[in-house]
Amino acid sequence: MDRGMVIFLGALLTFSSSWLGLILFPYWQLNNEKPYQKEPGDDPYPMPLQGEALAGRKIYQANGCIYCHSQQVRSEKFGNWWDENGQEHTGADIKRGWGSRRNVSRDYIYDNPTMLGTMRTGPDIANVGSRYSEAWQHSHTFNPRALNDWSIMPSFAFLYRKEKVVGERSEKALKLGREWTVDPGYRWRPSASEWDAILQQSGDAIKSRYLTEPTHTGGIDPNTPDGKKRLLDFWLTTEEEGIQIVPTGNANALVAYLLALRKAEVPVPEAKE
Template identity: 35%
Template sequence: MNRMPLLLTGIFLTFFSAWLGLVAMPYIHLGRFKPQVDDVTREETPPPFSGEALQGATIYAANGCIYCHSQQVRPLEAGADLERGWGARRTVARDYMRDKVAYFGTSRTGPDLSNIGARQPSAEWHYQHLYQPQVVSKGSIMPAFKFLFEKRRISGQPSADAIKMQPPDEAEPGWEIVPTREGKQLVAYLLSLKRSTYPLPEAPEETPAK
């Protein structure tokens, strides 16, 4: 091929067409969501994250939770997500408008976390699970995140946020295990993940046939 202008224009145009279709169009279509505001209570859905939960999202990213956990509930016709009880409805684009970065995920070596805050509402459960996953969930291959906790000597009263350990990881007498600041932020984020628990007009609830 010796017609250089043709080659260069073609290289540009093929790419530009995809850029328009897969970057510019999604931006126009999905880039400017506003929350749904209730007429009476003025409550906004999806609700904003707390500051602590937003910090927690960076801990979620820093430790690569995304490499095993997704955050998306597929509709009934596209998978067994609803039947597994991972949400009351599919997630839609607007559910993610409060996220700085969305962790949709591509792997389910672990279960979906879109609604983990509703499915496991206890902070205590999350702390124990992060500290000793195999004890809370037998047979799990999730790694322990002990570095999100510190072991310290009890001076005076035990701390209110010390976690109740189960064997074989019980703290020795006189010692306690408390989550670090990062640990608390991560759990705050996990507890705030309730993506398809509130109604949105574009996403009606779906009931899987039993």
């Protein structure tokens, strides 16, 4: 056999065996996965995404959430941890509350593309829909620092609209203090001279609002440095007058998608852990 033939056969064998192993066998193995129903009358699991949640998956894709978030809860076998008695346990993901069982291929049968992710710069969000409310998700997407001041997640403030309130505040408006809304996506604080000017102008109103809070007994003197600081800290947590932040359609879709992520709580027979 000449050398060309050997190289050709070698290459053929290499490529065809990897094609069989990585494409064809997994396809045969997983191709027939069906939704799971414990009893005939039960809702099948999983269900395909619909409406807003389906549209939200596109927003998730387009904004690169997958670069920092995985959607795969690992089995009990991964991640050892020790309780206070020195006893060893496994299942770090489950201990973190990321799901009550590991993920299996059936969880993804309707996902195209699947959003498994590879990096965990942020937490795994396979099951994030069962962890937070809609309002939490909106505030967090608008500015993650408003919920966790140590967060390194980028702000997605461009998915929200800042507008003047006409009549009543919208029910959908985010309930965030002005420190998060004056400069969307950042944390805002006035300079010392700006704060002095604000106190000059509306100090009395701010003070009387401060005193209506049930925990603020004992009065406050805005002329002392401590009083000034306490008044500022309080004022920053109150909403901007006449201004509201409302989600755009894209923000609503993204949050509907996040709320629909419940991939690790419905029991399936193949995931015992």
